[in-house]
Amino acid sequence: MEGTNPVNKKLAAALSGGAVLVLALSGCSSSDDNSDKLGPWAKQVCDAVQPQVRKIAAANAEIQKETTDESAPEDVQKADSKGFQDISDAYKAMATAIEKAGPPDVENGKTKLTNAVKELNALSASYADLGKQSDALDTKDQAKFAEGLDGVAEQLGKLSQTGTDALKELEAGDVGKAMAEQASCKSTSASASATQG
Numbered sequence: 001m002e003g004t005n006p007v008n009k010k011l012a013a014a015l016s017g018g019a020v021l022v023l024a025l026s027g028c029s030s031s032d033d034n035s036d037k038l039g040p041w042a043k044q045v046c047d048a049v050q051p052q053v054r055k056i057a058a059a060n061a062e063i064q065k066e067t068t069d070e071s072a073p074e075d076v077q078k079a080d081s082k083g084f085q086d087i088s089d090a091y092k093a094m095a096t097a098i099e100k101a102g103p104p105d106v107e108n109g110k111t112k113l114t115n116a117v118k119e120l121n122a123l124s125a126s127y128a129d130l131g132k133q134s135d136a137l138d139t140k141d142q143a144k145f146a147e148g149l150d151g152v153a154e155q156l157g158k159l160s161q162t163g164t165d166a167l168k169e170l171e172a173g174d175v176g177k178a179m180a181e182q183a184s185c186k187s188t189s190a191s192a193s194a195t196q197g
Contacts, residue, residue, distance in 0.1 A: 011063070011067045011149065011152065011153040011156065037105045038104055038105060038106070038174055038175060038177075038178035039178055039181065041101055041102070041104050041105070041175075041178070042104075042175065042178035042179040042181065042182050042185070043182050043184070044097075044100075044101045045097060045098055045101045045179065046179055046182040046183075046184040046185035047182075047184045048093075048094075048097030048098075048100075048101070049094050049097060049098075049184075049185075050184040050185070052090040052091070052093045052094045052097075053090075055086055055087075055089070055090040056086070056087050056090045056091075058086070059082070059083040059084075059086035059087045059090070060083070060087070062079055062082070062083050063079050063080055063083035063084075065079070066078075066079035066080075067079070067080075072139075073137075073139035073142065073145045074139045076145075076149065077134055077135070077137055077139050077145075080130075080131070080134040080152065081131050081134050081135050084127045084128070084130045084131035084134060085127075085128065085131045087127045088124045088125070088126075088127035088128040088131065089124070091120050091121070091123040091124035091127065092120070092121065092124040094120050095116075095117045095120035095121045095124065098113060098116055098117055098120070098170075099113070099117045104170070104175045104178075106173065106174055106175055112166070112169050112170040113170060115166035115169065115170070116166045116167050116169070116170040118166065119164060119165075119166040119167055120167070123159070123162065126155075126159050126162075127159070129155075130152060130155055130156060130159070133148075133151065133152050133155065134149075134152055136148075137149065137152075
């Protein structure tokens with residue numbers, strides 16, 4: 001796929017940046033004490049979030065696999081479209097899972113929960129939009145496709161820089177400690193770190 005090589009590299013780099021986002025939800029802080037009231041909440045959230053983190057990692061890997069110099073534009077477009085939709089669905093499911101768990105029993109728990117859910121839904125919408133952009137690319141014209149893909153990579157790069165401040169805020173302090181105690185959050189953290197490399 002001559003002429004799109006720099007674009008492919010850009011897209012792959014932007015994707016690996018996206019893996020950082022899932023780390024925010026992996027409860028990777030360490031803790032000595034676990035609050036009894038936060039334990040069940042953390043378990044519910046971690047158990048629900050883990051499959052979604054795996055789904056995001058798998059979608060990223062699939063897009064990266066197809067974003068090579070040998071891939072035909074149609075294949076790249078197909079992988080992007082499916083991958084972005086999967087990632088969008090995963091963030092939406094995370095938002096739903098956190099909302100369902102309800103606010104954690106900490107100061108400003110309700111506000112923190114509302115902000116985190118809003119952030120995840122916004123990420124979901126952004127990835128769905130990237131999928132639409134990718135679907136609209138002209139695969140018949142190599143140069144136009146490369147140009148369009150460059151735009152998608154740029155958006156993706158911006159998206160991977162998007163703050164997950166509300167998520168970090170939700171998981172700060174005792175909530176983070178409680179999440180770190182959960183087996184499902186520990187394995188989520190490990191798999192998210194692995195997808196970054």
